[in-house]
Amino acid sequence: MSSELDFRLDDFKPADADSEYAEQRFWAGDLTVLAEHHTTPNGSHSFVVAHDGSVTWGVPGEPQIAAIRVARDLSQNTFTFERTYHSTVPLAQNWLIERGCMPEGIAQVGDDFMKPADDLTARVEQQLRMSGGRYEVLDSYTSDYDPCETWTLTRDSHATEEPVRLFLEEGDYETHTYTMREGAFPDEASARLWLDDRDDLLPLPPEYRGEAAALRTRAALSRSTGVPAVPKASPGAPQAGTASTVQRPTPRRSI
Structure with a gap:
């Protein structure tokens, strides 16, 4: 580079x-x-x-x-x-x-920048990277300071349930890592309400739910370093938290 x-x-x-x-x-x-x-x-x-x-x-x-x-x-x-x-x-x-x-030509971010904190972050990023025209971006917001985060509100053309998807990125300067999580909402109004209040955990997309998805998510999080696991609503179903990175005025990824 x-x-x-x-x-x-x-x-x-x-x-x-x-x-x-x-x-x-x-x-x-x-x-x-x-x-x-x-x-x-x-x-x-x-x-x-x-x-x-x-x-x-x-x-x-x-x-x-x-x-x-x-x-x-x-x-x-x-x-x-x-x-x-x-x-x-x-x-x-x-x-x-x-x-x-070529996807492999542009996918690799330089070694000097922040890295994904866990496998789930890498998976969500790959999903976005290779999504083609699947997601219509409705709105976004980048915060440089406190909180240091970027959220992107989208409409998922592949979703049969809860088609409004929120991708939330937050960074951790201490670990030089970031996470990204996907949340699902029935409509734009409910997603904006969550962004305003944040009283509850970020709701998981329907396709993340179920025991198989729970096992994959827990396995991904257990391999992460320096980042707490996503809280679970019940023993069989993980619940996504407000997770992680943002673009900074100084380069993130580190940006």
Whole structure:
């Protein structure tokens, strides 16, 4: 992974007005690269996930993770430049994968950044990363300080029950790790009520319930280090808590 972001566009010109505008607004000094993939041997495409530190000085709660795709036409010496913002790294990776990036090329985040605290976090992230167009993002909020968390409210097109899904990420500076948990709600209003009150544990999705899911969840949590297990509502059914990471003004993942 490179320490400086350089798309090597000196000999190229924008293919359209949107790409010209996107490049003009691009400032590499604001970005900390989290993951990147450049095609070989001809270098026609670049895919980057980065934390944009400038967002922390803007509107509170705005997503801070940039997904950038650059496609070069080597025969015409032109390029197209696309950039979007996402609340969390797996959704940025998903956007790039849907636009031609190899999943294994963009999935690995650099060693200097925060790591998943447990197997359940890794599983939920992989679910988001490879979800295609499954989740419609309804809203999100990134908190830089207290609490340090990011939540993403979505609608799951695959869910037959409780289709509104909340993905909650929180970080732990002491352990340099983070967790992500998925909660399920019948509608957007009930999810927002939970976010406002947080009097109860984050409700598990229906597909997590049952003894088999409980055993898998407990096994995943038992292998984690430095993170308490998800509380259980009963001996046979685990209950998800408010779990873990967020994008910071200094790089998380560490971001």
